[in-house]
Amino acid sequence: MLTVVKVMTVHQDDIEKLAELARVRIPAEEAAEVTARIATILGLVDQLQSVDTAAVEPMANPLDAVQRLRADAVTEANQREAFQAIAPAVENGLYLVPKVIE
Amino acid sequence: MHDLSVAALALGLRNRDFSSTELTQHCLQRIRALDPHYNSFISVDEVGALDAARQADARLAAGETAPLLGIPLAHKDIFCTSGLRTSCGSKMLDNFIPPYDATVTRRLRDAGTVLLGKTNMDEFAMGSSSETSFYGSSRNPWDTSRVPGGSSGGSAAAVAARLVPLATGTDTGGSIRQPASFCGITGLKPTYGRVSRLGMVAYASSLDQGGPMARTAEDCALLLNAIAGFDPQDSTSSEQPVEDYTAQLAQPLSGLRIGLPREYFGEGLEQATGERVRAALALLELQGATLVDITLPHTGLSIPTYYIIAPAEASTNLSRYDGVRYGHRCENPRNLHDLYTRSRQEGFGEEVKRRILVGTYALSAGYYDAYYRKAQQVRRLIRQDFLDAFTDVDVIAGPTTPGPAFGLGAKTSDPVSMYLEDVYTLAVNLAGLPAMSVPAGQVNGLPVGLQLIGQHFDESRLLNVAHQLQQASDWHLQLPPEAGL
Secondary structure, eight states: OOOOOOOOOOOHHHHHHHHHHTTOOOOGGGHHHHHHHHHHHHHHHGGGGGSOOTTOOOOSSTTOOOOOOOOSOOOSOOOHHHHHTTSSSEETTEEOOOOOOO | OTTSOHHHHHHHHHTTSSOHHHHHHHHHHHHHHHHHHHOOEEEEOHHHHHHHHHHHHHHHHTTOOOTTTTOEEEEETTBOBTTBOOOTTSGGGTTOOOSSOOHHHHHHHHTTOEEEEEEOOSGGGOOSSSTTOTTOOOOBTTBTTBOOOSSSHHHHHHHHTTSOSEEEEEOSSSTTHHHHHHHTOEEEEOOTTSBOOTTBOOSSTTTOOEEEEESSHHHHHHHHHHHBSOOTTSTTOOOSOOOOTTTTTTOOOTTOEEEEEGGGSSTTSOHHHHHHHHHHHHHHHHTTOEEEEEOOTTGGGHHHHHHHHHHHHHHHHGGGOOSSSSSOOOSSOSSHHHHHHHHHHHHSOHHHHHHHHHHHHHTSTTTTIIIIIHHHHHHHHHHHHHHHHTTTOSEEEEESSSSSOOBTTSSTTOHHHHHHTTTTTHHHHHHTOOEEEEEEEEETTEEEEEEEEEOTTOHHHHHHHHHHHHHHOOGGGOOOGGGGO
16 A cells, blocks of 8 residues: 655764754664664655645644633642652752753 | 453442452452563552552442442553553653652542553554563563554553453554554544543654553443543643443444445455454444445555654654653763753663654754645545545444554564554544444454544444444454463
């Protein structure tokens, strides 16, 4: 039923740049294989380009529902301690990260 | 006891044939004895389960008759359980103990069910075989050299092996229906928005939907009754009123029109699987249903459409894992960038990283219109195919998968071959429709599933058709080899 029409030209440095943007480092020895696999996936999704969608409204929600809004009121109790109990590093109620400003 | 349906177990509990504590101990003993074969559980909570069972027994003794009171169940490890690890099959959440319950979890606690543990799954629900789990693959109870399907493979295997009578699953592209089909059980993906997504770890938010996995349609209806309904804390939850999903089970099928999409019976469908599905359809015809040939012309495009939309939404959703607030954090980060990058590199598995990269690509400046917007347009065409078909038929039916369960490792080296497995299930999620997989016999000792697709919010009709099929067949009663022990 389906054929992979063509393999997109995506290069290893494109994938390395994407990985940097997405903050998922790809080890150097895996980069070529990851690139090849992603090229195959992009080849698969490229089939969409053959469909004429000029008059079609994009559909973000399968029921065409719109975002429901609630009153701008405080409804949640403060649960900082419960949430911070599962954090990897906290001190005095603050989340710890490496120093950002030298 | 373990071979009784939920409906029969509930009756046994009310009649004092056995207590919830006895039933729970029996299930826990089976998990201890048999689950090493299947690896269907990531966590088992013996203490919590026995405590919940004692409470259920007290409520039963006081004369309460809630339908699921005292019934043991398992949650896919994607539903947050307060105080009990929720890993989502990932190293990233291996240490994550949620401070709150998912709405589904809370509703089922309130209903008096007994949570036995959390089931194995593909990492972040990304997969069709349960092989991407950080905790190792689950195995199919019908043949442990084969996959149970995915991503809700642990729930399907646990129900099929009679370790637990009832389980929850989630379905973003077939993740309830495909494992239900591979393991010979009954599974229902409800209409998008029917079941709250609060506390269900997000994969692709415009597609994700939780639902029941059980041995019979009636049991699925009982579970759906407990979890369906509006949740003000989920902004995409539907306000459509909830029905009693057991009310129409007994309705005769006379006059029912079932559409058979030409695209679901063509090239790609294994012959023996097609024959089983046609035999099940013939049974429905005998019961008074009319089979009608229909066409869903954009079916083939559901794979590329899904593999844009799902990764795009996943790459956005998974940006929350940063090593700061919860989840895995790398050792000795040199700076903030290193903290983010290394925590994510170490915490995510290969398939998750691949989908994050594809999603990031599809959402990049310069590619957004060509990929993401285009996929959203084709998504509308796919939904329109179904809406057109439903002007003439009540239900659509076909195979759940092209063939029965494949071998462990058979498709892991080629992600696209794995993606093609989902050709009959993806369109349903894109269109937001409810759909079921129902046992329809076997091919060489491996189960085959009949897929039933309904109109939006027409779960009752699907459950009715599935229940009537199960009144006329015994496919759903077949036991995997070792589960009879």
